[in-house]
Amino acid sequence: MIVWLIHYITGYLTVEIQGTSKERFVNMCMHHKIRIWNLYSISDKYRFKISRKNFKKLKPFMKKTESKIRILERTGVPFLIFQYRKRTLFLAGAIICVSTICLFSQFIWNIDISGNQYYTEEAIMEFLNENEVEIMKLSREIDCDSIVSMLRGEFENITWASVHIDGCQLVIKIKENDQLDMDDLETVELQVSNTNETSGVDIIAQESGIITSLVTRSGTPLVHVGDEVSAGDILVTGCLELYNDSAEIIGYRYVESDADIYIETTIEYTNAIELQYMEKVYTEEEFIRRYLVFGNYYLIDSRAVNSDQNLEIQSTEFSLLSDQQQSKTLIWGYITYLEYEWNETIYSENDVRNILTTAFEVYCNELIEKDVQILENSVNIYVDEKYATARGTLDVIIENDKTSATEEREPIVVEVQEGNTE
């Protein structure tokens, strides 16, 4: 392949030789170190390929061997140039094309960052830009080793980094400290346990209702199943009373209360919508303005949009260099202005009922997702002249998870009186 390419660039000929001493001719070529290839015989003729340069040396051999040479085909770049010598613009275009590719391949057109989880790509990009490592920078001006040390210096949790230039792309691969999250968690747990030693945590009722279930894991329950509680009441206290042998309180110990408490309660639901509303009606008029962004420069179709109506603006853009979203080097896009006007419309009763029913279903689903059991609902839709309202109550069982800090109590000091032994 490489040999063929060299021959193609320098140009070669397919020739046919005829005469009585063809073998001698070929041997003379060999002795004068003239390379010939693809030699084969057709009837009483030999055909072979020879380079353009060597072909000029064949004249004396033809005379000596009384052979006749006929050129069958000319192949290669020099012949192409000769053929298209009058098409100067084509040649200029080809030269411009090649030189543009050569010129543009000297720059970095994309920065690919992978392996980051803790640090965002934006943060790393911002840091790189601050240190003059950016898109459209000359590849030879980029020092990969210094980028590695800069990254490791700036971002503490990067344990390993590799930076290399792959064509026109700067590839940054990093590895972060995986132990970080675990360490953080441990620190948080440690802080929590430290907090518990000094002050406890109570569980208070977040809604008024009846306790349906109560399972305490730590703390002292102050209510029982079936009790009616109001919002804000302490359900489980984090303050444990310490007794002595005489069943007297000698002190308090504070813990973080933990319990599964379910409260049956009633919640109110109201959702009202106006019957009259403004509807957006598109007038089929639209204006498209295209633009091209090249690094920090942009080219935009800046014709004014002549419209008296309201305009909805939609923008779509595509990266021309790669399919990666972060590539902002070369982007083309278009902005569509859709003309519309507001029309006063009134909902029909059916529409209103559908809208309110759908909204109520969404509300119920949200409650179910929060592990709320819906026992019963008595929500009705009322439609008057101006408004449609969905109103009513829902009987639900909710899990109580509201906590607050325990109020610290003064420890009771028990004075032990020593008996008189006399």
Place this chain on the structure above:
Amino acid sequence: MDIEKNEYSLKERMVNVCRIPKEVVLGYSLVSIIGNTELVIENYRGILEFNDEIIRVLGKIGQIKIYGKHLKIEYYTNEEMKIIGLIEGIEYN
């Protein structure tokens, strides 16, 4: 003649003892054949006959005749030549 023969055999024996490649010292042609479709010859003087069925090559100590079908010389230089085609036989004269 006998002296020549002795000298030649002495040269050959020297080559054998010193383990020098024979094609370098004695000028033997080196023929490498791959399957029956490719053949490379080194150390030769020239072509005596060439058509698509027979190629007769003059070596430094004799002729090599290659029989076959659709024979073609892929390249032909001062050092070596490569023959491709369906090779049926090689004969030394």
